[in-house]
Amino acid sequence: MTATGGATAPVVRTRGLTKVYRGGVRAVDGVDLEVREGDVYGFLGANGSGKTTTVRMLLGLVLASEGDVEVFGEPMPRNGASVLPRIGALVEGPGAYPHLSGRRNLALLDAIDGSPRADRPGRIGAVLEQVGLDPDDRRPARTYSLGMRQRLGLAGALLRRPPLLVLDEPTNGLDPQGIREMRELLLALNRGGTTIFLSSHLLAEIEQMSTRVGVLDRGRLVLQEDMSVLQAPTGLVRVRTPDVATALRALDGHVADHGPGHVVVRSPDPAGLVAHLVERGVRVTELGPERRTLEEIVLAASEAP
Numbered sequence: 001m002t003a004t005g006g007a008t009a010p011v012v013r014t015r016g017l018t019k020v021y022r023g024g025v026r027a028v029d030g031v032d033l034e035v036r037e038g039d040v041y042g043f044l045g046a047n048g049s050g051k052t053t054t055v056r057m058l059l060g061l062v063l064a065s066e067g068d069v070e071v072f073g074e075p076m077p078r079n080g081a082s083v084l085p086r087i088g089a090l091v092e093g094p095g096a097y098p099h100l101s102g103r104r105n106l107a108l109l110d111a112i113d114g115s116p117r118a119d120r121p122g123r124i125g126a127v128l129e130q131v132g133l134d135p136d137d138r139r140p141a142r143t144y145s146l147g148m149r150q151r152l153g154l155a156g157a158l159l160r161r162p163p164l165l166v167l168d169e170p171t172n173g174l175d176p177q178g179i180r181e182m183r184e185l186l187l188a189l190n191r192g193g194t195t196i197f198l199s200s201h202l203l204a205e206i207e208q209m210s211t212r213v214g215v216l217d218r219g220r221l222v223l224q225e226d227m228s229v230l231q232a233p234t235g236l237v238r239v240r241t242p243d244v245a246t247a248l249r250a251l252d253g254h255v256a257d258h259g260p261g262h263v264v265v266r267s268p269d270p271a272g273l274v275a276h277l278v279e280r281g282v283r284v285t286e287l288g289p290e291r292r293t294l295e296e297i298v299l300a301a302s303e304a305p
């Protein structure tokens with residue numbers, strides 16, 4: 001196990017991870033991931049950028065062509081038998097036996113896992129409640145909405161109370177309400193200490209949930225950074241005002257940008273800036289630090305050659 005500067009080993013680390021499919025498609029190309037304990041790691045990339053292939057290599061479902069994967073400091077897939085029971089995974093659309101209820105589906109999964117039988121009903125009831133499904137619902141899974149199936153899939157992933165969840169596009173096919181519920185559930189799990197690795201092609205989803213983000217572009221990791229660093233204040237202040245023309249005169253030389261109803265000002269001192277503007281008859285309706293959106297950050301990273 002390797003430790004970085006005395007800190008705990010990353011929960012997931014890859015080095016030079018590469019997958020070349022037969023026929024020569026380089027789906028994943030030299031990827032160095034680092035997911036730390038407690039992260040909600042947002043793994044972002046357009047369709048076809050290689051997210052699913054990467055997730056599958058993390059879980060040992062696809063063999064890497066080159067490079068290595070460590071999960072909990074152990075090599076994968078070699079130590080799968082010890083590592084996989086500590087991972088809850090939802091990789092491709094949730095699979096469930098359509099003729100069985102949610103509870104029966106989970107009981108089967110639990111039995112396959114070889115978990116102790118004694119407290120099975122209680123354990124299953126608890127995860128069903130946790131994902132917002134009724135533990136007493138006897139209807140077969142085929143009558144479930146897509147959102148309910150997705151929750152059932154997540155319930156299956158949570159049965160062993162894994163410290164790491166690996167989820168490939170967990171909100172695919174959900175309506176806005178379902179997406180919100182999934183987000184809240186995942187954030188609650190993360191607050192309880194679960195590390196979450198989440199792939200998505202949706203910027204807004206990653207922006208709202210993640211503590212750290214990795215961006216894949218045509219198989220290459222073009223960005224990996226903590227959100228707090230990416231969205232640190234830029235030293236610019238955005239001022240909303242109905243008096244843009246007056247503001248421009250008052251701030252001569254300090255304006256970085258302006259548009260209808262706002263100016264963006266280079267200023268280390270927002271309080272002083274307000275006083276300065278008000279003195280010169282500029283009405284300020286709103287003022288706050290300017291931060292880059294994840295979209296701007298990702299576009300800039302993906303444009304690099």
Ligand SMILES: Nc1ncnc2c1ncn2[C@@H]1O[C@H](COP(=O)(O)OP(=O)(O)OP(=O)(O)O)[C@@H](O)[C@H]1O
Nearest residue numbers: 021022025027045046047048049050051052053054
């Ligand atoms: N089994 C395979 N054989 C050959 N090529 C494959 C295979 N699986 C994926 N690919 C190719 O590898 C590239 C990456 O695919 P992958 O599914 O990993 O991307 P993704 O980012 O998960 O995309 P999506 O969100 O559409 O699933 C694509 O060009 C895809 O066509």
